[in-house]
Structure formats: C-alpha cells, structure tokens
Amino acid sequence: MLDSAGREARHVAGLWWFMFVVAVAVYVLVAAMVVIGVLRRRAAEPEEGGDRTGFVWWGGIVMPVVILGVLAYLTVSTTTALGRNAPSNLEIDVTGHDWWWEVRYPESGLRTANEVHIPVDRTVELRLHSADVLHSFWVPRLAGKVDMVPEQTNPLRIRAERTGTFLGECAEFCGLQHANMRFVVVVQTAEDYAQWVVAGQAPSTAAQGAALFERQTCAGCHTISGTQADGTVGPDLTDFGSRQWIGAKAVPNTPENLLRWIRDPGSIKPGVLMPPSQLPDSELRALVAYLESLR
C-alpha cells in the first residue's frame, strides 16, 4: 500500500504517513508526561493544590481539537483530490461474483476474468458491480478500496503511474472462498495495451486455422474427428500434432516443414496425391498452429 504505483494510492499513502507521524508524536509526548509524572512523585512529596486548569484546557481540549481538525481537513481534501481525477475515456466494467471477477471492456468488446489490463498514465474508469453479495475491489498499490454492491454501480477512477503486475483482492467478506478471490491488474505501456486488445479481438490463431481447414478443400480429403472434416482420401489428422513425421516419414514434423508441406507437398514428396495450396502466409501459419495443436 505504501509502495504506490498509482495516483490514488500515492495520495492515500501521503495521508497515511502524515497520520503516522502525528500519532507517533502524540504517543511520545503522552508517554513522556506519564514518565515525568511518576518520577516527580517519587522524588518529592506531593505539592499542595496547584492550579492545573490551564494544562487541562490546552492539553485536553485545544490540542486534540486542533490535531483532529487538521486530520479531518486533510482526510476530506484527499478524498476530494481522489474524486477530481480527469474524466476518462476508457471504461471497464468489473463485476464481483462468488468468488471470481468478471472483466468487460465495452469499448473493444473484450471479456476476461480475474485479470484487468490497463494502459499506464491514462485515467481509467472502473465501473464496479456485484452479481451476488457485497464484495470490495482493492488493489493496494493502485488505489483504495471501493465496495461492490448488488444492483448498484460504483465508479472508481484510477491512474497507474508505473507498469507492472499488481495484486488485488476482495476486501469484504463474501462467503466461504472470500480468501481465494484475488486478481491482478496488469499495467502496460500504451503500445503493449493496444497489442493486447488487438490480440484479444482476433480469434486465436488456432481457432482461425480450424475454420480455414473446414472452408478449404482440406476437409474433403482428411478426417479430424469432432469436426465437419470427414474425407478419407488422405490420412486422418485427428492426432497429427503428436506425430513425429510428415508424409510417411518424409520429413520430421516441425512447424516449418508442415508449412512447406501444406504450401507445396510435391516439393517434399514429388508426385504426392495432395494438391498444393495458394493460401497467404498468415493463413498457412494459422493452419499450422491448428494442426500442431491436435493431439
């Protein structure tokens, strides 16, 4: 919490240190007076009478009022400073569930869980919801806690000032697995974040390869069980990724050889009964990723 990596946590940590110093000073002062009082009493006979009213007024009323007043002022001004964050153009919906976190990016349509990605040095508006009971969203190094309340949306604007991965956890007892309701916030540079969004938007390469396999002629000659592909002219490819060789021991099964094979099997095995394909490299690579994932 005190090793802040975000604007909000920095404000909170500043206030914490001030309170800590004041509390230590008051403690030391009071303890010193107690010790002095005890020693004096031992050293001398108690004096008669003596007017202590002034001491009670200053030490018992004026000082506490001043100290508490200053602390109250600082607490309120810190809270308003937190609210005064620049408006944000990146909104993320985070929903607490028993016992995990759902994360949605309305801007890009992305959805993830238990991992919030945000760009560094940019104000982000987290909209906190709950799907069931009370939870509390807390990433100590980035910001203070904000409760997640069913049927209500609580905003939390944060601005990370450092890249890195920061641990967060649920800070409101929410049932049996409350202690195992953790998450991470991954703060990335603007470029890394943009890349993460793009990667998340594109269906994974292997899934793209699977679609290609069925759309291209491949499926007419090869079977992959569990898919539409049921051709019997060529070998069944259901467990192709676990094979050591391609083309009846023509070349070892490596991604490079497979790419060559799909592009032009005749260059490896002249006269082969599988036709070459004219797919662009990106689609060939997607097919390779898919076939090598079959086990």
Ligand SMILES: [Cu+2]
């Ligand atoms: Cu919780």
